[in-house]
Amino acid sequence: MNKQTLSAALAAIFASLLLIACSTVQHAAVDEPNASKPVLSCDQSIAEYFKPDDLTTVVFVKQFKQGELLALAGDNPPPYAPRAKHDLCMVKLNVGPGNPGPANATSTSNGIGIEVWLPSNENWNGRIHARGGGGFQGGVAGSPDHVASPFMAAAIADYEGAVSSMTDAGHASVPKNYGIPDSSGDFLMNPDGSINKTLWHDFSVRAIHEQALKTKALTTAFYGRPAAYAYWEGTSTGGRQGFKLAQAHPEDFDGIVANLPAMHWTRFVTAMMYPQLVFQRDLGGKALTIAQQDLVSNAAIHACDLVGGQHLGYIMNPAQCDYDPTLDKAVLCTSDGGYNATPACVTIVQANVFNKIWYGITEDGSVPAPAEDNGWDVPLADRQLWYGLTRGTSLWNAYFTRMLGRPAGVTNPDAPQSLGTDQLALQMEDPTVAGPDFRNASTIERDGWKDLSYEQLAAALKRGEVLDAAFSHINSDNPDLSAFEARGGKLLSWHGLNDEVIPVQGSMQYYDSVVNKMGSLQRVQDFYRLYLVPGAGHESPNGTSNPQANPPIFGKQSMYELLVNWVEHGVAPGRVDMQSPSATPFMRSQPACVYPSKAVYQSGDPNIASSFTCQ
Template sequence: MKTHQPLAVSAIVAAVLASGCGGGGNNNTLPFIGFGNPPVATVPPPSGPAALTCDDTLKASFKPDASTSVVAVKSFKKGDALVLGGAATATTPVAANDVCMVKLNVGPGNSGPEGAPSTSPGIGIEIWLPSKAAWNSRVHALGGGGWQGGVAGSAAAIASSDAADVAGKEGAVSSTTDTGHASLAGGAFAMNPDGTINKTLWTDFASRGIHEQAVKTKALAAAYYGTPAKYAYWDGGSTGGRQGLNLAQNNPTDFDGIIANYPAINWTRFITAELYPQIVFQRDLGGVAPTRAQQDLVSNAAVAACDVVAGQHLGYVLDPASCTYDPTTDLTVLCTSDGGTNATSACVTKVQAAAINKVWYGMTADGSAPSPATDNGWSAASSSTLPGSANQRWFGQSRGTSLYGAMFAGFGLNGLTSPNGAFPIASDQVALELQNSTIGDPSFVNATGNGQSLWKQLSYAQLSNAYDRGVTLQPQFGNINTDNPDLSAFKNRGGKMLTWHGLADELIMAQGTVNYYNRVAAKTGGLSDVQGFYRLYLVPGAGHGNPNGTSNPAAEVPYFTPTQFYDALTAWVEKGTAPDALTLQTLGGAAAKTRPICVYPKKITYTSGDTGSAASYTCS
């Protein structure tokens, strides 16, 4: 799996399904400052030969602290089906090499009625160890997606075949966690049965779970191999990206290198804003969302208006920050009844076109949006202060992105502008902010009343109030926003961090990552200082952990090869080789197209030659 870019789609889908039809990405690839975490005891490495073996004796032998117990231990030989407590099928993954799986539970968890989403025995952690001869002396821990959760602490099921692959193919110790809850009922775990905020599990989800994952993974590696790991790496995207930044902010010694891709930082801000498109449709369009064909028509028109390089259409937008396409003035997409020239069923009215402009601009307090020629929604991204205090509360999806998330729709899941309803993580989050379970969809389960989709009744002002409440409730939410720009402790300990964010991300707006990076620079001493330990790359056309996030299915978007980003990080940490521009390439096909991606704030600039060749561009 390693950097996990091409495999992120499957991880996203797993996370989405685990969250009740909503989710984010997994390790690189659909989110806390978490102050005041309880101290975690570490275990010094044993002297002499490793004392642990991969069998049930490990349950008694590995006792890092009083809160931790070993739930399960199982040895897998190369080619064994990766399955627990059930029969393998033709699609069951197999072990790439001999590996040892260890599952832990770290208490105290949260007590409550049996079966309630908020009831938890503790933090589940699944650790995979390569054979002792194959270990490369690294820890390569993986982040999660969406609300995470799942079976990391269960003795009956395997949580991550990706982590098993890291151990089996790469030779690194890997791990994952359920962040303190096994519930698959989306965000319902974060509300107690009486409707109050579950501060314990918010904290486990926001920060404590991943810190315990780091500490226990390294402790088990030291005990199992008889020597500590030389290097420890975190690798995550979406929620996993937020987790990586949380670790850098609050536990800077946990990892030497961190991959924090398309990070779900500013959690309550951007996730509340993820519900905004549906509120636009409710308030402006009578609750009837534009069809997928209508959304694609307008988004592809935006691509065609903004993708031209050297007189040729790339098929995706190279720089959405400069795209000011306005469908309300484009006769080719407007219906003939509204003065346009489009007589197809996919045509849009001026009211629908204005609604899509609102989606692109981003959430506002009153449901307004300026003309794209005046402000296309990107202006606040380059600021060194958080947006949200003015009328624009948060950013919108970039022009040319698949608004409803064509990739997710293929799995029957709702994207942000889906005609089938809200993105579930967004409706869950707003229900938690307003402490009203009925705001959520029926998948939100609580003893005070299950979800009734009452989000549909929210006004623009009420959604804006939920946004403000989400910020105010950060102490109760475990400081989930993870928006602290002070990374000085991570920098001073010698840590290195890499982030990439797709400019056609269907779920998390890249502008939020750009804004955070600029705030880090303002806090730390300037861009040149930040780039000494933390580098950001913006990837044109790329989606939420998938190569093509655009509305154009034929777009040939250069993307990462499987180990490319992780290799860049390890070279920086272990050899001091700081990455500069990286060359991406289209995956598959006979004639690969290549493109550089630049260290922010540099942008890709065409010079001359073949528009499909990286050699025809510079970073400036």
């Protein structure tokens, strides 16, 4: 990808992030009696007077005036970098004690960096709307030289009028691109290869709890009154963080949006390596080409997307799809009994690789016939160790691979997803199995994952269960939400059926476990609701292999608006009629139903929401 194309791709990403934070729908200001003048000014007086505890230091304060570029001295902002629409105050904090060590070691930390953005007193809507992160997080939230979140927390404060914040989760890293943090997991390993329990704890839970505490304290100090409501919103890692907050610190937030959550961390991240290992063991290290992946994935869609006599271009109900490419002559090469003579044709062995990827990791690399078990059912089948991606998903993650200009999918032929190789190294306590970018002083050897057997990968996944406590319970799958329920908290989540990174069944499994733990579906739905969205991917509006699918999806601010209405006005969300993000190739509407209900076609045009009911 050339520089101009990369710049355009990054611009598209940032524009999307900006829309998430900057909905044109305006919330009514929270009623406040006689709003007082700010107690603190947006200058270095904050460093002198804001001392919530002995571990917290004010690193930097900056007043951004209306029209000023949201950047600091060390940034290299692109032409599309945003300018402030209103006066904003940015405060950067560091919360110790950090983790001592050699100056050049990734495991060495000065503490948790937190960046807080405060609207002017007259523009503040009385709320806190904090944001989560992605991947292994990191970044420059505590750096005086860089702006960490010009398209996230800053945009929320600027356009929405809420106080917002982000954290580096305890490991500072200079972004490779303006606003995008380095997301390597090597900081979680000590220089000698052992587990860095301190930074695992910061990454898992302490950083986000400190973010909540310090954002609240600074809000009260700055405006002279506390926020009326505090909300958390996060996707992927930010979704996992939302669930961890509800589980471990239910008092921190009144409402939580936790989308596409990266819970079950040690399971799903390790399982991301399974497709790449299948390429090594079954195909001699020769990955399926992009053309082959799209051919077979699109064939799966065509076999299973028929609704009301029309092909939708995406699969609404994966449970009913048992497409088996080993039986499809349209994709099999002529040499293997098929009639596909194109370079994208697949052999019987290659076709079965798809079945393995869709089914998910097993102890020995085996897979049942899809007609017997298509890998969808929750809970896990006997031989499954974790779920695979659903049929019709873009396995190589076309959306983000093209956006970022580098491999981003679990089956990308160029390289495995570094999230998976990093976590594999951490669970095996062996940096040699990681990818080349994993930094550790104990050895220079890398890419050892290629030599693992199926049994060794399965053992690594199981070892993650054993190490979860040492990783500060990073799996974030505690089903007991009774304390969050008791304090009146509300929790919303949605997950795309075609998530290219995190199998959607993990969200379903967790929800079912909460119902089992707390005794009844009705009790859980009184404070926690989940939506599943056909066709949607991992932060991508279309997670399928079909670029023309254009499935309906939640609007950028929909979940937050539903949450605010639920928390502040007692209006519990129900069926939500979604629309496609664009009119090309044509606009569709479809209902999102509260899990475990799903959209069921009744009659009429299947491209119109009124043709479906939630059952």
